[in-house]
Amino acid sequence: MNIGMIGLGHMGSAMARRMIEGGHDVVGFDTSREAMDRLAAAGGQGAAHPREVADRAELVLACLPGKQASFDTAFGEHGVVHGARIRTYVEMSTLGRDAMTRIAGSLAAAGIGFLDAPVSGGPRGAAEGRLTAIVSGPSETIEAARPALAAVASNIFVIGPEPGMAQVCKLVNNILSITAMVATCEAVSMGVKAGLDARTMIDVINVSTGRNSATMDKFPKSILPRSFSYGGPLAIGLKDIDLYLELAHDMRMPAAIGTTVSGVFNHIASRLGAESDYSTMIKVFEEWGDVVVGDDPDTTSGG
Structure with missing residues (x-):
């Protein structure tokens, strides 16, 4: 499966490696050159910005450090909302309920499914594929994201149908x-x-x-x-x-x-x-x- 991964810090890079090891083709983006080099060394492909990731993958995951980075990634000038191929966007960051609701609304207007899916378990859990994924969103969006979630999480809990509940x-x-x-x-x-x-x-x-x-x-x-x-x-x-x-x-x-x-x-x-x-x-x-x-x-x- 072709999967996008935006945010290649301690957590994101470990998750990208797990997905690559699981046989998925991963295209990723991070503002850090070092992080992009690590992705390439693991067998992933790089992109110039989030929109390019969304041009190349139907399913895109994000693991980012804060609200502004997540807003820019989702609906900024080079955000995934402008991508040609994306169908499902999974926000794995911890941003709070209001931020998730805002992102979900912006992507829904573009016909992109959205999943609120923060993870717990730390960098070591990410590297070993034993994270806990806490998810909320429509059932069809959860199923679309399940192959990627299963690659990084040994526990997947569905909290409810509305983005923000998982937060x-x-x-x-x-x-x-x-x-x-x-x-x-x-x-x-x-x-x-x-x-x-x-x-x-x-x-x-x-x-x-x-x-x-x-x-x-x-x-x-x-x-x-x-x-x-x-x-x-x-x-x-x-x-x-x-x-x-x-x-x-x-x-x-x-x-x-x-x-x-x-x-x-x-x-x-x-x-x-x-x-x-x-x-x-x-x-x-x-x-x-x-x-x-x-x-x-x-x-x-x-x-």
């Missing part, structure tokens, strides 16, 4: 994941300060009630080995928190936990830089506790 579910998931990461960084740093071994703590937590995505994935694979190679930047977390708080405001719901996490996360990003790897946030908690959370006992200290 709400994704934001609920993301604030839980971010909150768990921040809380785990604080708690494990405190345990190390008290003299506990970081790896032993994580092993205990992972067979106990405190386990979460941070203890099961980010800590053992990126933080404890001190590789800080989760793959995504802190900026993505900042964006997701802001979108969650926007949703809470729209729903007239209090968001005491989300607001607290936002304050902590913004401090972390200002201290380390928003483009730092997501897993580096542990360094701020280490500074506060005067500890190092790692596997090497020579690098950890009790308080």
